[in-house]
Amino acid sequence: MTLNIDGTEVGARGCLNGQAPRCKHVDISPAPEQALPQCGACLILGLAWTRLLVCLTCGWVACCDDSPGTHAREHYRETDHPVVTSLDAETTWRWCYVHERTV
Known part of the structure; x- marks a missing residue:
């Protein structure tokens, strides 16, 4: 078993290029009904x-976060709900606030 500097097993990384550990927050995210398309x-x-x-x-x-209110991040801070995506239907990226990266 090979460990990196913080003690994480290198073989446990889930990303194809081996650069970032897999975000398990994506796996626990259900498909909720979304609210109105407005902040x-x-x-x-x-x-x-x-x-x-x-x-x-x-x-x-x-x-x-590019908006003056940054209310999605505020929602994360209040609820600990870790993953968001764009409301735009053509978008496929997701952002994990815990890992501060796209997942």
């Missing part, structure tokens, strides 16, 4: 959003 917090505050994200744990829709 409710931005509407209340009168802010505009650049892109909307949907929480893959509960379906909550909120603005991304």
Whole structure:
């Protein structure tokens, strides 16, 4: 068994290129019903959003980190729901707040 500097088994890495460990948060994310396609917090505050994200744990829709409110990240901090994706139907990426990377 080969371990890296932090004691993680190198053979346990799940990424094809071996650079990042597999994010298990994706495996526990159900397919929730999503909320309305708007950031409710931005509407209340009168802010505009650049892109909307949907929480893959509960379906909550909120603005991304590029928006003034960063309400999707705030939702993660309040709930510990780790993975979001874009509300855009053509998008396939997912972001894990725990690992701070796409998964």
